[in-house]
Amino acid sequence: MTAEFTLHKAAADNAQEVAVMVGELLTEIMNAIGTQAFNFDLAATTSRLKDFLNRDKYDVFVARGRHGDAVGFITLYESYALYAEGAFGTIAELYVRPDFRAEGLGLRLVSQARSFGASRGWTRLEVTTPPLPQFDRTLAFYEREGFAVSGGRKLKVSL
Template sequence: MSSNFTIQRAITDDAQEVAVMVGELLAEIMNAIGVQAFNFDLVETTSRLQDFLNREKYFVFVARGVSGNPAGFIALYESYALYAEGTFGTIPELYVRPDYRTNGLGLRLVSQAKSFGAARGWKRLEVTTPPLPQFDRTLAFYEREGFAISGGRKLKVSL
């Protein structure tokens, strides 16, 4: 039951635990798509996250079970766009460890993100899921939480 978890905003001391879960998330995605789509280094990711948290460029909420062990997290960053009518938030990562899925913990993390964003005056939250059949359950989860497909595809270019 998700009520057995506490959700708190991450501080720099939480960075390594969150970075480990980021590695688990990326490995799960790459396993699902069969492509080495991400590079992951635990030390670099931990350091990067500490920097982002210190500069308030990234906001992370960690869910912990009664034992204090991390069960999942949601990350957010603030963006600005005219199409979005001002300031909005983006969810680059949401991860719940497999043993804790299907108990409402993902919903609680998204609810925390919505509350945080509303308190910051964000107009909306955005998230991107891969348009692949392997991620239909992820898409269905977000749709159940009130997210609507807004079109387009996420593209990238390395700099």
């Protein structure tokens, strides 16, 4: 039997429950790669997310299970680039708690992001996955949903 889920746009008062899931996501990634790649602090992440939401810098959609518990989320932000022919969206985080995977919830969250982006006039939606074997299933998921590799690797430098 497929579980029932509802999706809603998060507000600042949802920040802590989303931040908890961000911690779960980052822990899962670090366990998969065997490296302490992220510094996670629940209070700081909650505060940052509240600020992002209050300033309309971030859009978050939360998935809830039958009993109203948060079981997944997707975060988006708007960017601008000449190569993208204007405004576009980036999926910063997508997470579904393990007990709720393989029930189509990731697809529903991505579909929500696509609809939201279309309503904002975005030309495209981008996402980055690590080019590591540990994330082959993640890459395959996005490719099934119509995402195509656009080249390059995501690089960073701390400021």
